Amino acid sequence: MIARRALLALPLLASPALAQSPAWPTRAVRLIVPFPPGGTTDVLARALAAKWQDRWGQQVVVDNKGGGGGVIGTQDAFRAAPDGYTLVLGNNQTHATNGALIPNLPYDPAGFAAISLVARAPHALVVPASSPARTVAELVALGRQPGRGLSYASSSAGSSSHLMSETFARRNGMNATHVPYRGAAPAAQDLAAGTVDFMMATWASVSGLAAGGRIRALGVGGDARFPDIPEVPTLKELGYDYVSGDAWFGLFAPQGTPAPILQTGYDATVAALADPVLRGRLEAAGFRIATMPPAEFGPFHQAEVARWAALVRESGVTLAN
Numbered sequence: 001m002i003a004r005r006a007l008l009a010l011p012l013l014a015s016p017a018l019a020q021s022p023a024w025p026t027r028a029v030r031l032i033v034p035f036p037p038g039g040t041t042d043v044l045a046r047a048l049a050a051k052w053q054d055r056w057g058q059q060v061v062v063d064n065k066g067g068g069g070g071v072i073g074t075q076d077a078f079r080a081a082p083d084g085y086t087l088v089l090g091n092n093q094t095h096a097t098n099g100a101l102i103p104n105l106p107y108d109p110a111g112f113a114a115i116s117l118v119a120r121a122p123h124a125l126v127v128p129a130s131s132p133a134r135t136v137a138e139l140v141a142l143g144r145q146p147g148r149g150l151s152y153a154s155s156s157a158g159s160s161s162h163l164m165s166e167t168f169a170r171r172n173g174m175n176a177t178h179v180p181y182r183g184a185a186p187a188a189q190d191l192a193a194g195t196v197d198f199m200m201a202t203w204a205s206v207s208g209l210a211a212g213g214r215i216r217a218l219g220v221g222g223d224a225r226f227p228d229i230p231e232v233p234t235l236k237e238l239g240y241d242y243v244s245g246d247a248w249f250g251l252f253a254p255q256g257t258p259a260p261i262l263q264t265g266y267d268a269t270v271a272a273l274a275d276p277v278l279r280g281r282l283e284a285a286g287f288r289i290a291t292m293p294p295a296e297f298g299p300f301h302q303a304e305v306a307r308w309a310a311l312v313r314e315s316g317v318t319l320a321n
Helices: 002-014 040-056 068-079 093-101 136-144 160-171 184-193 203-211 259-273 276-284 294-315
Strands: 029-033 060-064 086-091 112-128 150-154 176-180 198-202 215-220 246-254 288-292
Touching (some): 029 068, 040 060, 040 086, 040 203, 040 246, 040 259, 040 276, 086 112, 093 246, 093 294, 112 160, 112 259, 136 215, 184 198, 198 203, 246 294, 259 276
Parallel strands (some): 029 060, 150 176, 150 198
Antiparallel strands (some): 112 198
């Protein structure tokens, strides 16, 4: 009887539904940031990594692999083993617009396993504090002056800041030259120094410079004014709704990464961003926390690939790799 009971129990023990998935992580996790240190994506990544490390008891290494408009680091993640030990914090450039902009892109923006949407970052149209433009209309007038010519910075060629600035300049008949940088941080610093004339920047990347009086916001993206600068109108209020979109940031793994690992990554992300101190700090810096589980983030990501391809066509921007 005992032997019979043991035999009957064997199928239950072997049942996939009851089997325990292997523990993860059991060693260090690498989180790739496809941009230089100090930029918007890097700020988010380091905040998450610190919380994950506490939760998992394993080291989480933030690996900044900038260059090529996010291509170098994202390609590295695309080619990594699908075991959960290499993740990438991408954005609408690395995982959407690059596919429409760069011929022979060495990775498929849609070919990643989605873990979670992490945050959105509304844009702001900003100028140096020394700029004579006090309003968006005055900036447009400067850009239309014969022989005047303005320059605008972007975090990199093909970024949302590039596409939105180029669309803004074209729609308003401005003579504006694009100056790409290797990340939002160096672009913002040159803007503050007056090296370039304006920038469509994520507020998270320039809010510190604005608080220090080194740059000035003329208009902000999104549907509502920013709480820390309520006097600045939205671009939509001013009639420039075609440049009022948000940048977004999402967590991805190589395609084929097991679903339990994706879920563990999502759960850890939600827990990290639920911390009121961290959440308050990120929101004060201009982020809008917006998590989304793998089953929802995957379709969202695929839709964004199509949406940003349309904006690429609208901007007229083309890139060569």
